[in-house]
Amino acid sequence: MILGCGLQRAKKRVEVSRTMGSNTGDQFANLGRALSTTASVLFSAQPMEETILSYSSPYKKLLHETITNTGGGSSLVKMHRDLNLSKGKNKGFQDIYANSKEFFKNSYSDSKTTFKVLSYLSDDLLEDVPRDTIPKDKNLITESGEKRARKSKKQDSTLFQGFEASLPVINETIEIQQKVTMNSDMKPITDSESSVSNIEEEQRQEFSLPNHLKAEKLNNSYSSTYLKEAAKSITDNLDLLEIQKNLAASEIRELDIKLEKLKLMRELVFKRVAKIEQHELFLEKHLNNVKDRVDMIIEYNMDKEISSSDDELLSRVSESSPRTGETNEDYETAATTPLELKDDDASPLLSKSIYQQLQAHERKADAPETKKAGSSKKLKDAGMPNRHRHRKTYPTLQQFYETGSKIASFPKAHEEEVICLDFDMPFGTMCSAGSLDHLVRVWDLSKKKQIAAMSGHLASISCMQMDQYSTLVTGGRDAVLKLWDIDKAISEDNGDHSEDTDACVYTFDSHVDEITAVSFDGDNLVSGSQDRTVRQWDLNKGKCTQTIDISFATGPMRSQRNAPLHNSVLLTKEPPAIGALQCFDAALATGTKDGVVRLWDLRSGKVVRVLEGHTDAITSLQFDSINLVTGSMDRSIRIWDLRTGTLSDVFAYEKPITSLHFDLDKIVISNNEPTIKIYDRENGNHWFCGEENSELGDVEFVRYKHGYLVEGRSTGDINTWAI
Incomplete structure (x- = not known):
């Protein structure tokens, strides 16, 4: 019934098409003939392989003419020619996708026609279809109608095979996540973490034969057909495992490349940190020298008016340096004994301080300097206040080793x-x-x-x-x-x-x-x-x-007097x-x-x-x-x-x-x-x-x-x- 209604509607469309242009009439006529041929094939008693898929079938030729005429301007033919011209340039359907609206500019093209054209697969892309889906006694038929035998030599894994090999890994991951989710709802976090390791251990230990094959049945079976099918299934599974292994190996290689790049970047940044710390130590050393000199000038009251050149330099430094709030109090000397203590004999029970010795040395500048006074002066000039200061920076490079x-x-x-x-x-x-x-x-x-x-x-x-x-x-x-x-x-x-x-x-x-x-x-x-x-x-x-x-x-x-050296x-x-x-x-x-x-x-x-x-x-x-x-x-x-x-x-x-x-x-x-x-x-x-x-x-x-x-x-x- 449905097919009869379709044929009547097609005939009506053919009659209407006669009033239109010759190009449009041809298209509808071809479509009507294609539908009639389809109906005759479906109701025929002959096998479908001999009527539709055979090389000499009239249906193939009629359907080919219909498709190439539908859409106006021989759309598929033109597209196929453009593809042949663009081979080796990696363009594919880019031009069609980029200009899809202009390509289908006519009153009879709709979204379905556009989708069919854009989803068209050429013979080159169909080469990736797994060969085990094609009957052994059949040959491939190209668009030009030529028969081509199946290639027997081993080829690289196709994209479809890679996707098929990834499915078990994806399913396994989903199962593990589901088990972890169920365990996390029932156990604490620590227990769920241990359950993850247990699940992974179980996955590593439990293996099964493909397609629900049983090892016991294989060992006891005497059916050569069953054993051959089992061998084929196991071989296919081995091929999938090999593809999985290759995929994992490629991921490892990609990770190694990324790690090498990251390692190189880390070395460069590490050297930069080392250089910055060396610069910090350099500035820290000069900062301490400047503070030591400020201590000496303040302690000995040697401060002088700043010269014009120093004033100009100081103004430039002040403009270029950020304000830190540091005042002269930060340079206060650590020594607390005043220099005004001049009475050396004020208390015979107390030993002379370094400062008292210094005052005595200044009052007796023309007298010869004793060894003890010189040593005391060196001890004071060493700037023991250094030990009361704190460093502004500290090296941290060792933590990156x-x-x-x-x-x-x-x-x-x-x-x-x-x-x-x-x-x-x-x-x-x-x-x-x-x-x-x-x-x-x-x-x-x-x-x-x-x-x-x-x-x-x-x-x-x-x-x-x-x-x-x-x-x-x-x-x-x-x-x-x-x-x-x-x-x-x-x-x-x-x-x-x-x-x-x-x-x-x-x-x-x-x-x-x-x-x-x-x-x-x-x-x-x-x-x-x-x-x-x-x-x-x-x-x-x-x-x-x-x-x-x-x-x-x-x-x-x-x-000590009688102790030998040994x-x-x-x-x-x-x-x-x-x-x-x-x-x-x-x-x-x-x-x-x-x-x-x-x-x-x-x-x-x-x-x-x-x-x-x-x-x-x-x-x-x-x-x-x-x-x-x-x-x-x-x-x-x-x-x-x-x-x-x-x-x-x-x-x-x-x-x-x-x-x-x-x-x-x-x-x-x-x-x-x-x-x-x-x-x-x-x-x-x-x-x-x-x-x-x-x-x-x-x-x-x-x-x-x-x-x-x-x-x-x-x-x-x-x-x-x-x-």
Whole structure:
């Protein structure tokens, strides 16, 4: 019925078309013949392949003429010709899409016709159709009507095959997300996270045969047809898996390329940050020099009227620089003793201050200057107020290195083992001393080279401490302490690293045996010696203000006069009487040869608390506001709670502890092994930094600040690490 109605309507349209133009009449006539032929084919008893799809079928020719005439102007023919002309230029249907309205300008074209034309697929695009959808006994038919045999050689995977291979992955992802959503509604977040890993594990372990094939049935079947179909299904599934693998491999390659580009970009930005920090250090150094000079001018009342040229320069600087609100009060000197004190004999019980000595020196300018007055003047001119200032910037480049990576190396920094070292800040200035050196070597950690050498000690240097304001204190086997100005040593260095003696600001020489530990904070300096005494010094006056005898804790004192050279602590590796100490304000902590840690009040000179637990000599200690950490020859590290005086944690290593340093995050330890031991205070993990290679030497000494580690080895090498 429906087909009959369609034929009647077509005939009516053909009759109406006779009144129109010849071109339009031909189109409707062809359409009517096509419909009649279609009806005859549908109601025919012959197979459809022999009537419609055969090469000699009259239906194909009639339908071809109808389509090419419909739309006016031989639309499809023209489009096909344009495509043939544009081959190799990658244009396709771009021209048709760009001018679609003009292309279909006639009264008979509608949206359906436009869609059919624009969705037309040529033979070149149909080549990507999977071959397994075409019957084996049939050949492909081109638009020109020529038969073409199927290609038997292996071709690359088509877009359709790639999409088909991606479907299992997409379905698997959807299933996992659905399971995660269901679990998250029923369990806490932590449980849902564990369920994700369980689902992924199940997906990895459970595999099945394609098309619901059963392994048991395959093993027991005797039907060759069934087994061949199963083999074909498995082969197709293997092809899909191979396509999935290739897709995943291509994604990995793309990710690798992106990672390489990101790595290159990171290196460029990293270098930019390093350059900016170097510029900051350069400006910080000159800022300190300017402030030091302002202090000197104000203190000595040497201020003069500004010259016209300086006034013009100052105006230009003021216009180009932002206002920071800094006033002259920021340059106020740290010294508080007025210069008006001129009565030297006002109180015979008080020692002369540096300022009183300076006034006496000015009143007696024509008198010869004594050695003591000269040393005092150098101590004051060293600008101890530097230690009361705060840096405006601080390096952070070390946090961009990978944890545990080596930043720099200084091979053969010393001929023998490194005894002690210290640095002011990451990528700043480092000072070091070797076992047979009488020198303090100064290094630039950013430029990775030696920049100065300071001489003055008459024997090996055994301990040192450096702050972030270029102040260094060293103690040696010659029983003296020396205060150094690092900036002066660097500025006077002539490039050949010749020994500089003028950089020594002051010498403290009250001990009678080699000094084994030193610590300074603010204006106080504390030193421990083999003479079984701890001495407190005033850095402003250069005087020993207190002496504490601890011979009760270390045994009888060795006679310095009759002591042979081979009995030295540096040469015999004998545990020192005072292995370590640290001071902060009026608090002092000492670790001695008997393995006991004592906390002192420097105001009274008495012990306020005793921490016992080590079974051998203490070699290193450090404390903060909460904890005190000690290392000993008994191979253990003990962490004490200063609030309660109890032991918080303890752990041990295979060899005796030689040094340690810590902050809020990590404790860094050396114990005469090739690696640096690190304890993470946040999560309690133990790990090591470096290589287990005895040829690299053992780590003798470590210093650690803000994620930047410096270590000295028995071979004389010095390395820096990011942790």
